[in-house]
Amino acid sequence: MVVEQTHRFLDTDGARIHLTEQGRGYPVVFCHGFPHTGFIWHRQLAAVAAAGCHAIAPDLRGYGRTEVTGDVTAYTNAAVIGDLLALLDDLGAEQAVFVGLDFGAQLVWELALRAPDRVAAAVVLNNPFSPRPPRAPSEYWTKAAQRHFLHLAYFQEPGVADAELAARPREFLARVYFALSGDYHYLDTWKNPPGLGYLDVLPAAPDLPWPWLDEAEFDTLATEFERTGFTGGLNWYRNLDRNWDLTAPFAGATVPVPTYFLYGEHDPDMAGFSGRDPLATLRASVTDLRAVVRVPDAGHLVQLEQTAAVDAFLLTALRELGVAPPQPAQAEAR
Template structure:
């Protein structure tokens, strides 16, 4: 795309790839799994055009950013170090961070550890760390005794790595469709224990869809075929380590300006954050500025409803000083 610059840097012992466009206050866009910087392709240009310096990195172990094979290298301290190192590399004291899924959790961790480096948070879909007395992988294992659970499936070293690498196009096509508003993602839980993720996912209609073309899917397929899936899966395998770490700020709230943007058919809001999570935002964030919900979108909101998602983000950015 015109205006995008692909850059590489050595940060926190990683070879980090990021895309950059624009000048002005820094906005950093953080993706989850199985995503890439490319999941922000509809937002980078418009935000840069509104007077911001936009940076969208490939996160640790995904895309063109390297990652260790050991899942213990994906804990909170390592990920926060990646973000601090990125800011230092860019020559910026602070940035506005937006994220989805693991990318947003990384931004939350940074806001707890280094609030002085976070000018604001624009949160997509995941409103907060959901308190739990039970570790995530323990909970997932218990659920997997009754039905398929993707977290438990991902947690076993070598299993998902092998299965997904053998069929990257099938997996990515199916999971993107399942997470969209065109399917009720939690129906995958109806599959029996021991089902592979690819078999648990629904059959997806042929491309193009209204929000994804064949060349766009092929970009993800090519990148994950190159990198493999282990780096992304290690974020799941480190979930218990991260859960233990986050106990140190349990009960504390973020203190930076906070904006929430969700979608009405998001699987995470339905399945992982308890009842009525939007009315509990203030329990987790001390400076909630605005909340917006987008209709007829699922977890893939940046791609499913790019115009609406971008417009809301631009509004939040314009109002961040209020």
């Protein structure tokens, strides 16, 4: 039997969060990144629901149908973690499994430090844990951006990237999704000089559909950003230094929760944004690292590019954790 998705809103401190839910059972919460919405996980929601769990994908602050009150400081990791904890309380759940990609991965890592008792496990795609650096992030990217285009620096000036991307949302989304995929080498954008816009450095995207993204899926994502623009998502970038300030108590901390990590063979975050040896850092910083899986022929949007591999990884983790029912053959064997 196919379990349908449902939608509802949850009022938290300073936000009205839009939730997409599917299935019943143990809660599994999916955290997206930029420029996505909770819809980016719709295939995984279906798989996790079919496996006997309650899959939940919020539109995080700044995205989709979620509404936020307050200025740019309302988009810190600490504020969004407050939303996730409010979600657990609303569900009446002591814990959940949290799944994250991109900014959602950073969110899950920080949640595991701030509230490890509420995290049954972290399942992270592509963005490995990195210890808090000794200096604010802007000190690193500002120096790099003097040599070449770097989106981290370009996104900082309020109104600049906002206007560029909102003027051509479908073109931007197609080009950035393609550039981040395993079909392109995203770090080639660094070959461009500073002073350009993002659309000046991104490659042209082939016409849809792609082998891993169809026109209806793209239209669902693009329609949301046509309506909202990109400022909410860009505000996450504008809080990177503020997040660094707020995590001072966790300098040198290790991640104590059970953790499963999967990455695409061609993911640009692994190649260019996660240090010289990200897997060694991950293994040294996560005390209960249970699996590390490399997925061939995939880039940053690995859950769309190689859906079957990601779904299998998720379901294996949920069954090992004992929160998803065993497969029928396993149940019969017992």
